[in-house]
Amino acid sequence: MSVPIRIVLIDTSHPGNIGAVARAMKNMAIEDLVLVRPKDFPSEEATARASGAEDVLQRARVVQTLDEAIADCSLVTGATARTRMHYWKVFDAREAAGRLLQHTATAGTAPAALLFGSERFGLTNEELTRCNWLIRIPANPEYESLNLSQAVQVLCYELYQARGTTITPPEREAPPATAKEMQYLFEHLEEVLAQVQFLDRTQSGDHLMGRLRRLFSRAELDRNEMNILRGFLTAVQQRRRTAGDKA
């Protein structure tokens, strides 16, 4: 009954929210919780609010960077309350749940992650660049932002509902690339961009890399595709080295 879905809470301020999230997850049979830089954890308040889901808190992993939290994940999605998100695909909660389950059905044991940013600011632009796509909970346009644990509850509820209806997913040729493999790809790409002096043409290298990250994240690469791109980058580097001989 368990599905490889990981809830990742980033920079959570209120320990009560962490406890409430653990309970919301367990209610919907999702138990993989990772906390990135929680302000106050473990804490009595978190334990009190977990109320029967203390086991989820006890098994929760605490890490210092988002990249550690998602290194082994085959898909990374983020919850957002913003209505205008350029660059990323945004699915509403129900459709997102269906897509997440379809993904996990073919991704082996590599989990799919749902990222939740801090209570006040949500996901930062830097955190968003780690996402393949985003999830929005349809809500009152005049008061859109759900409490953190409520947002987790709605999404875990939709995941639970979606498990009732199984869709036969398309078969994959290769497993999805993990977040760590994608990170290596981006580092390699950045290196080549510098070598061919492409970075110079924009105001800031970060801006360009952000766009390229989003573009390739959106494509949800499998391992073969990731390897092809790495191979291409390596070929560019080798040809540069030998270009003097052959040109």
Place this chain on the structure above:
Amino acid sequence: MSVPIRIVLIDTSHPGNIGAVARAMKNMAIEDLVLVRPKDFPSEEATARASGAEDVLQRARVVQTLDEAIADCSLVTGATARTRMHYWKVFDAREAAGRLLQHTATAGTAPAALLFGSERFGLTNEELTRCNWLIRIPANPEYESLNLSQAVQVLCYELYQARGTTITPPEREAPPATAKEMQYLFEHLEEVLAQVQFLDRTQSGDHLMGRLRRLFSRAELDRNEMNILRGFLTAVQQRRRTAGDKA
């Protein structure tokens, strides 16, 4: 946009839950809240947790009996976590939301009520007798009982969904790349692949290009992104030409 749905909380112990309920309701554009014998209300904790939905708390009516709370209602339903409810019809959250909306569409201004019992015991048998039918939120059979405010959130969310609200799609920064522009991109890419002698490593160039086409098509590039990739390919070509000078 407002629908005549009333949330009725009976014998609520924790003021924080009342505040969280107000927020959950307002997030889903439901604002009629009635409190039956709240243990501690008004309270600072409720106001703090309402966080932007204080207006719902301020307008909340406090009464001493359930019958006062539902006197003007045209339908009364109750949330239950019990799996075996003899006597009553029990619908799951999604179906219940549809039925509630269908009801209100024909009931004029008389509201339909959703009753929530105390945090510890839920609705009493006496309270259940006021209900036309019951609502159950599908959940982990081993840990079924949601926090009060979470249960309200899920039901209000389902009511919001049932209203058939559509998400405004995110605005784009640039128009999508046309098929013709994508074709130029692929031709350019193929040219560079040949120049860096990357094609040779696979059995057939077509196969590789097919994969790369699929990958970039999946990403649904906009014109800016397409231009960045073209610019990168051009930079690779220029650097190759000048690599002899600089290496």
